[in-house]
Amino acid sequence: MGLNKILFFSFLTIFTxxxxxxxxxxxxxxxxxxxxxxxxxxxxxxxxxxDFDTTLVSQYFRSIFQDSKGNxxxxxxxxxxxxxxxxxxxxxxxxxxxxxxxxxxxxxxxNGNxxxxxDQGLYEYDGKxxxxxxxxxxLSQIDISRKSILVDKSxxxxxxxxxxxFRYNPYGDITGGHSFSLFDQLPPINVTGxxxxxxxxxxxxxxxxxxxxxxxxxxxNIAEKEGLGNNYAGGMAQDKAGNMWFTMKNGICKYDGKSxxxxxxxxxxxxxxxxxxxxxxxxxxxxxxxxxxxxxDPTVALPNPKAFTVFTADDxxxxxxxxxxxxxxxxxxxxxxxxxxxxNGHNFYQVKKHGPW
Numbered sequence: 430m431g432l433n434k435i436l437f438f439s440f441l442t443i444f445t446x447x448x449x450x451x452x453x454x455x456x457x458x459x460x461x462x463x464x465x466x467x468x469x470x471x472x473x474x475x476x477x478x479x480d481f482d483t484t485l486v487s488q489y490f491r492s493i494f495q496d497s498k499g500n501x502x503x504x505x506x507x508x509x510x511x512x513x514x515x516x517x518x519x520x521x522x523x524x525x526x527x528x529x530x531x532x533x534x535x536x537x538x539x540n541g542n543x544x545x546x547x548d549q550g551l552y553e554y555d556g557k558x559x560x561x562x563x564x565x566x567x568l569s570q571i572d573i574s575r576k577s578i579l580v581d582k583s584x585x586x587x588x589x590x591x592x593x594x595f596r597y598n599p600y601g602d603i604t605g606g607h608s609f610s611l612f613d614q615l616p617p618i619n620v621t622g623x624x625x626x627x628x629x630x631x632x633x634x635x636x637x638x639x640x641x642x643x644x645x646x647x648x649x650n651i652a653e654k655e656g657l658g659n660n661y662a663g664g665m666a667q668d669k670a671g672n673m674w675f676t677m678k679n680g681i682c683k684y685d686g687k688s689x690x691x692x693x694x695x696x697x698x699x700x701x702x703x704x705x706x707x708x709x710x711x712x713x714x715x716x717x718x719x720x721x722x723x724x725x726d727p728t729v730a731l732p733n734p735k736a737f738t739v740f741t742a743d744d745x746x747x748x749x750x751x752x753x754x755x756x757x758x759x760x761x762x763x764x765x766x767x768x769x770x771x772x773n774g775h776n777f778y779q780v781k782k783h784g785p786w
Contacts, residue, residue: 482768484781486511486518490764491575493754494535496543501756503764504532510545518782521559527552528561536578538586546573551588567607568595575752579623581631587612589620594633614648615641621658626667634658634665640675654682654689666708668727674714676703681716683727692725697737699723707753709761717750722763745777746770 482488492504501513509522509530522530527547534546545552550563550571563571570592577589586597594612602608618635625631633641639652651657656678658664664676673684680693680703692698700718707715714725722740729736740746748767755761762780763770769780780786 484783485768486513486780486782488768489766490751490769491531491533492535492546493752493762493764494537495754495756496537497541499757501762502535502543503769504535504545504752506531510535513786515786521554527559533573533575534578536580536586538580539584544578544580544586546575546578546588548572551578562608567598567601567609567611569611570595574620574622576622576624577620579625579631581625582629587623587631589623589633591619593617594620594623614643622665624665624667626673627671632665632673634675640665651684654691655679657682664704664706666706666714668708668714669712674706674708676706676716679703681706681714696731697723697734697739698725699737699739699741705750705753707755709755710759715753715761717753719749722746722750740777745779 486503487505487508489506490503491506492502494502494504496502499515503511503513505511507530508520509527510520510532512519512521521527527545528549529547531547532545533548534544536544538544541556543554545554548571550561550566550568551573553560553562562568568588568590570590572591574589574591579587579589581587588595588597588609594615595609596612598606598608598610600606601610615633616638618633618638618641620633621636622634623631629645631643633643635641635658639650639654640658642649642651654675654677656676658675658677664681666674668674668683671686673686675682675684677691679701680691680696680698682692683690694701698716698718699721700716700723702719703716704719705715705717709715712727714727716723716725720741724738724740726736746763746765748765750763750765752764753761754764761772763772763777770777771780772778778785
């Protein structure tokens with residue numbers, strides 16, 4: 430369906446679809462008083478929680494990404510992907526795009542096409558139409574993991590699944606062959622994240638076998654720390670000095686290429702089950718865990734309680750963090766199990782359809 434064909438969608442406990450009628454919601458940002466139209470595109474019936482708040486952008490967020498044009502994309506559970514272009518919110522879902530309406534990973538290739546990872550394979554979006562890649566295209570595993578679509582510096586596309594890593598083959602795609610091939614230098618691991626460091630090395634986090642580093646020729650497995658990389662919210666990041674940071678079973682650790690430095694609850698981290706890590710452009714490190722999120726300033730020498738600030742539900746969060754992202758303007762975003770949040774420097778606040786954006 431083209432972008433101009435907009436279908437009415439009624440936000441009820443059970444999402445239903447109908448056709449032949451248009452509806453654009455026009456909530457206003459309470460800070461700017463700017464009207465934010467909401468365009469609903471082709472939703473199929475999806476069951477949500479009975480107490481679902483229809484003013485939310487969505488309830489469950491799995492991924493956040495900003496494209497080269499400045500648009501923000503939010504991958505959800507049950508509502509496909511939501512695009513925010515400063516002027517409006519647009520929802521893309523079945524049958525317009527995603528078969529199961531859940532998006533775990535988002536990235537953009539060098540041609541400006543967007544790639545979305547779901548548990549039904551990959552979707553490529555050229556700005557007009559969606560194309561699905563699955564078993565017939567060479568993806569023997571179609572469960573795409575969170576934070577597991579990488580477009581590397583040369584433009585190659587890597588995809589992490591619950592059964593290994595695949596690489597996109599544009600020649601095979603053009604000629605009618607397999608579009609994806611298994612990267613067999615890695616074992617059939619359950620991938621929990623892929624990233625490329627400043628030197629061009631590609632890192633793969635796994636759920637049970639630590640992390641793997643690929644330098645373009647060889648693979649190195651790093652698994653000295655118990656539970657290293659074992660997470661589902663994205664447990665790898667690199668700081669400006671080139672150090673790698675990972676989540677582990679009991680906290681996080683810094684890896685300088687030779688040795689590890691651990692940080693646990695005894696140092697000031699909040700929580701006992703650690704999920705995700707994200708490093709801001711400023712160098713501030715955010716760590717998510719069950720029941721809390723920690724802001725860590727690594728420039729403060731330890732031991733010092735001022736290095737760690739722990740945020741809980743009392744500070745604005747109402748549920749566990751599923752994704753973190755910093756946009757090009759420096760704004761930090763958090764996707765949770767109860768909506769979308771931002772941080773004002775002191776507390777977290779919820780961003781709903783009407784804002785504040």
